[in-house]
Amino acid sequence: MGTKTSFLIAWRSISRRKTKNLSVILAVALGVTLLVGIQITTDTLENAFLTSLLQGEGEVDVRILNSTSGGYLSTTEIGPIGDLIPDAVGIMSEVSSQIPALVESQFDPNMNIAGVSTNYSDVFGTFYDWKTGNQLDLDSLFVDNSSILLSSDQAEKLGLNMDTILPFNLTTEFTNLTTTVIPPPLIPLSNWTVNSELTNSPHVLVSNPLGLHLELQPTNFASMVTAYTIAAPNLRLSNYAYVNVTSSGTSNALISLSFFMDDGSSFDVANWTIPSILNAVSFDLTPYSDRILRGDVYVSVMSSNGTQASLDMLDIAFETPTIGGSSRLPVVLLTPELARVELNVKGFFDSNRPGIGSQYSGAVFKLEHLQSWLSLKDPFHETDIVSAYLIAFKTDHFTEEISEEFLKTKVELLEEIIPEKTDDFTGETNKIYQVSAPRLNFFGVAGFFITLLSTILSALGLLITLTGLLLITNVQLMSVEDREFQTGVLRAVGENRRGIFQSIIIENLFQGIIGGILGLFGGLAFGQGVAIYLVSLFGTGELSVQPVISQEAVILSVIVGIALSIITGILPALRASRVNIVDALRGIKVKFEAKSSRNLVTLGGLIIFLGLIMLLVNGVFEESSQVFWSADGWDTLAEWRNLMIGFGMLAGGTGLFLSRFINRIKAFNIAAIVLWAIPSFLFLVAMGNWITDTGSLSIDILFIGVGEIILGSILFVALNLPIVMRGLRKVLIKIRGLKGVAEISPAMISSHITRSTLTFAIFAIILTLNVLVATLIPTSLGNITELEEDSKGVDFVVFLNKPETILNGTSFSEELYNLDSQITDVIGLKTFKPNQDFTKFIALENPLSSEFDGTTDLLPIGTGEFTSIQIRGNASDYSDDNWRYAFYLDGFPDGIRESFASDLSDSELLVLSKRSWDQFFNSTYRMAAYNVSSDFLSIISGESDISDLQLGPGSEGDSFGPGSGGDSLEGVEPLRNVDGDIIENPIVFTDSFLLPIGFQVWIPMNISSMGLPNYQAFTIGGSFDSQRAGGFPLGSSLNLGGGETDFSAVLGSLYLSEYWANQTNFLGEANNQSLSSRAKDQYDSYLIKTSLSIDDLQFEQITQSIKEFVNTNDEGYRFLADDNFYVASTAITYARVEQTLQLTDRITSFLQIYVTFGLAIGAVGMGVISVRNVAERKREIGMMRAIGFPRAAVILSVLLELVVLGVIGLVIGVIDGLIISAGFASMQNVALVIPWDQIGVYLSFIVLIAIGAGSIPAYVASKIPPAEALRYVG
Template structure:
């Protein structure tokens, strides 16, 4: 015990004597802990802010009940009454209210605006009171209304049957405001037309007067802002329901999300009890709980990616700390030898050095927690600027959880321990006599000890076990490949340790490093691009990619480190060819080869950071620079789509031919093709077959899926160029021409629909529609009997284009002469081709001009929609690049430390050089060459691995969309320039200092 206390006391004394030298160690730990704590704080803050936004939107509307999977069906009002009076549910429910919810299109003649995605909600304000009252938005003037029962004395502000209140975002589109004292004031009359599908599936129009603008937070409205509220009784009349029908029931649970899942299951049981098999057709959705879960899942995935990239920075920090610790030990070798000579045991020495590292780690970890707050704020700042989170979340308060701080602090101490183990072990094994006499003997390479066999065998057994498990996991294909790759890497690692005892460490570890590189290459370039075809989720494919990435990076670094002496000799050969560099090349390269571990740790830092930056730059370059060609192919000749709901639009009073109106709206319009079109939001759907699978059984179900329906004609075929992914063998010639023949009842679907799946009731539903399959599509509704007539259509092709699918939920193509369009006489959508020289902004302006002239039509600029998608990807990658670039701080610190400490160690050597005739400039060049050579090795590693990883990611995500692999030379030139500048900066200042030391003083230096 006394010896232990003596070792700790000696460690603390050593720390106090080397304050400046230990500062860098502390900074390294501080950076690592700051990143860990910052990621935790930032992601916790995002989760909290998003959940607060969701809570504000949903309020107490915890559960929604509806009938039907995709298309809500109306049901008897008595269902609501039955659940309200159910004694089993009574103690778990705070509020329950009936509603009608539907999607409509709003059209304003006053503003000439069409808004196609509007939610209309019918509520009984008295029954809906648990979910908050609808109150006027006081930011608008002349905005008074009462959402109360008509039995009360009419005051003039109450809603009549053709009156409504709306959300603020919809108001901006459909109300022509007056302006008084810089405040928007509502006119007394605000007429707005809505297009909707009634309970019989028949499309109707209705003109409403907007009575006011309401605050809609807390009413459980997903489409916040674009919403219309009417009295439930009025909407029941409008939709022509029977028995006061409704299609939604909203429920508030007693404990919110805490018991939402339990209440959901209980409601299912009670519906089955009251209505038997019919009760099983109701969907019970704990919407707020699921929204919270989606947020936590997405943020957790984001957190994992940050941790992976952040861990590489932390690993760089560990390398920096190990480097500094090794330098400290090299500098203190003589004093360590003396301590050993006077009786300090190996154990005491180990404890002393580890204690030093742990104390410094503790200080750095404590400071890192404070830095984590700043780091978390910085990450949030990057998110707000790169991902535009600030436009969604107005306020992101910092959330600091003790759990995250404790984990970060513990990892900081662990980093300190790991960083001290190798240097401490190395110091404990020094030869006392050689060290005291400062004799340097060339080390003879030996085989490793028995410990390597024990460790190797343990790794081999664990890896073989994991490999077997990966082969046996049939129900978890996502996990399988991660375990598979990890087991192979672990096996190779264990094999390297085992063979090191038999054939020597140099050969075995070179083989191990090369095998890791090969495994990483195979994983990144061959396995990952085919993961989607093997049914692996994109998220898990990314994790598998990251494992392969780590194998490639660290395999390369280990291989270069093991052969650094050979590399330094080759550099020296090059310098010997340059007369003025011969002497300086010998000096600088001798030191690089002599201090292999130190040089390897330094170039590894730059290699890791540059690999990440080059990888992200190459992938982003291929995506952004190749996007224009991709977008042009996906447009297929269509730049703008103008569409209406697909009914008789005579009530809009459009005078003239719509094609002429479109052409006259803007001179840049070159071609217009009219098409018959039905919008999914207003009832267009198809009956598709799904295979539903759980752990034990597979069943087949046919479900209605909302699908926009397009009528093929000759002009469409001539104008567009959409390739097919697959075509039915029975079709000869152009599938578009075959489908245009209305006598065949052929139908064409998008290829993305084949990937559609969802989870419900413990089952995973996957689309089960192949070429030659028959699907059912509604063709007409008898207005008298309300009977729906369905038609059978044969799938003859899957088209590759993603343009339409980016605009609507799903879609299908049939002949425009099909019975589906029997109630449509004129085109209800127009495909527009503009001047090919127009930019996206100019096309967007053309789109606005057309919409202003064509009342009742909404316009969509396809390139703008695709660029919005591209922007999300590029912003995400830009954020990751900014995050990873923080690691350059570690790299610069490493170079500066190596320079400073290397010059300190070689003070006598530099004095001898000066005494032998070296000029000050030659000393500076020698140091700069040494540091630049180390940084150059890191640069080469970063570029080679970055190219490989960038191509791997390109193969996985972009090649299937025919993107070209494009190398962003300008960005890579910037990385090269920054690396060179930083390495010169890190070398010049210490070198200038060293060159100024007088030779006589340097020769007397003893350390």
């Protein structure tokens, strides 16, 4: 019989066995639903995420900026730029900045503003009115330079809505820079007089503001003339580097020039030198830097040849160095003044509607108006300024996004043709423009996060899909088992094995196609649902979630459906084709032989060989790993991967091999135990104890470990199912009324080991996952108990948007004490965020070196100050117990880092931290700079792409911050200068994940006369432990779930000691050089300790009252400071824990989707099994009834089977889940909390599922008349 017959048989079987086919189709559909659902979820999320990112760019494809950071372009450059991009469909100029905004009492310290030309190109779209949706007429709205439009986003941020009455006033501040030119300090040349005591010859003295002329008519070689002045200014010599004299005179003149200082000593700028030398030499003042001029200056002239000699001095100048050396320039004093300005809001535009409005999240000015406002902070009040030229290559980005490839090509091409300019000063050539394409970055960022997300989704999905596969296999197996008799008949009437195989596969094909199509719809619904749910969990809700059904997904679903049903059907089909005709006809079920064939033995040998090779990788083939027979060979995760695979294969192979020679069950039992024990050992013992570096835990190791545990335990239980069932029978048979069921049910379960195993395996996998998830929360709760200790008593933090005002008789801290009597300690801190002021950015390369590139080497990272009194209180050093706020570090400076180990106790860690703090406050301490780099930095600076970033193991060095054990700089070379000496710098501490220990940075200190910062080099000497309270409250965490995330806040900050902070004009007094510097106690962040316990609910009220105190116009602190531009925000320490909990909660509920789906699969599996069991066991049920089993017993036996299988799955799942959780717990160094109540819930859930799934078939079974049941032949 050929294929045609196979088709015929398959077709009849499909059309006549409807309910039985239904279960296969259902199973396939479920499996496909999962796969397609995950695919669609990922696609949809990527699209939603990307759309939300891209929306903010409006129609803009590329921005062209000045290539020097922070520099402006001019309006005239639109021509040359336009010429560079002939194929742009639109180009517009834009000026942008950030200002504070106050409306009523609502304050936004950083509102984005942009100036837009009123006749910008139509390509960029239209501003639409928020309320009416009509087009806004810019020309009529921007009546004067105070007219602005507010975006709907910004309006909401300021507590306004679309019905707010227009126009209204918005108060802001603009920086007004006044320039004062102070001429270089000169020694006045008028009013000099001759000193008669030091004059012995005829002479001429002409002294006036234009110059000093001194002429000598010598009478002999000792003739001299001396003139002096007492009108020299009392200059502080530390402020000056050189004395420069401009002079001329006869070559025979010998000149002496002396200045007297406050201590009565003097220095000679000239000591009998000739005028030309005096003119050429700059006199170094460094040795006198601690002195002040007394006021008297002497100049003497002698003649070297006895003839007439003369000297003309045009000026005597005290000079300071500037970049490029010393020159006599006037000192320019720039005085920034904040001018408070009332702006007039003329309208709201919709920032969520496609159009130009989506480009702007803050306020919009007319271009010329904003140019004039911003010109105020320019020393020359230059109004011809453009921040960027915006280029569009196409229109209607909202309907069809630009192609990533196209844009990439465009940008690369553009970058190439940008003209270069040679810097006169350094002689280097630079591109004059910089091209920025946020869209391209967004594509990259979206891709990066989605890859991460889809990895997690797929990982989970894979597990659940596995359960789906088990279900399908189970159903397929049953349908074959069920038809063994028919198969026997078919074989008897002449069908050959191939025919049987074919007909079953053809049947599977039909089922696969139908299941695949059904699964597509299921997957669509599932994917859509999950995507929406995910967005609601993690997103702001603004993401537009449009289901994205790619063609691949559709094709995939059908292919997968078919593949699933065929692959899972092959084994059962093979089994069917091998049916022994006689046995089948006699109703004897196929039984495995007790011992294996030679083929299996060969296979086993092969697997043993591979396993041995994997084991030999450790230490023998791979040098970096240790050999596994020594304890060192078990202490890294990479080694464990090899060990798990190696021993797993060895055990499996040995099982197969031995199965020929000893009892199969015994042989496989060994394999199962080994398979289970190795990863269990990893999770229970090795993790956290042997393996100290768990930072490189990767998904594959986790998969192997979890996979082996689950597989091993399932296999073990399956092999020993008869023993378990005998145990069950022993228990049940003692119970009156259950004796009959006790005799039957356990035997029934162990009679179908494969089927039973596949069923409880589904539950085992799902429940492992479930228990893992359930343990996650209480285990992370364990972290909280440490919080109180770690927070060092700081209960909450108050942040002001700007430094407090210096008040007479009080201070902000003082006011806080008054506000609530429970506040016991207020630790004020100075912090500074550079925002857009690039002169205050941290430099990653020496700004004076030729390698410095302003576009990539400046980082807008914050700075802050720690004073000894804040941290140490009155304690003198680490040995003192009485520290005020001693928090943990996890990166330490030289000399301390070496004694760090991961297994240190908290108190030992604290001692190391305190010792580091001692170094920090020691202003003479210097630490070597090391040759370290940061992957993250190179991404941020644009040197490498985010896609280059390696996650998990394999990334060398420091990509995820300091390692968790040992000396992170061991073996790293210190940096050396040109002379070969080790570079040593003072240290700073950081909470930034970007900056590794040993890294050298340059921090801008005081601003020089040129308005440019002077940089001081530092070594990163310590990092705060963000896992402990060390990272809190200063460390800014990524705040998932909305809210504003300030870029610089995400990057973290660098912290200077008091000594160094005082030399910056934005944190300290900077030697009184700058008017914008801070007073000693002018803080902006306050760590608050109270007499309450850390989880007290009163903190909500206290922080609320502080916010009210500060954030109300003309009252409280705004009244005291006479400034409505203050806004306070607070962070409660315990709330951080709650945030973590919420996040865990979200992740859990996300995982719950999968878990629920898994349970649904389990339920369907049970349903299918019980239906099939009942159908197949009709005759047995008839027998039961015939010999006197009551109906209830029949129902009970059907349900019992399901409950027992479910509970076995539960037990395996709970044990495995707890083992894995224990691993995670010891990895995080927290106590494992077992969620017994949750496990109880699962238990009842399983029982419910079993009863639910089995009740109908059980009832049907009990209703079958015994006589009819006995006639059933299948």
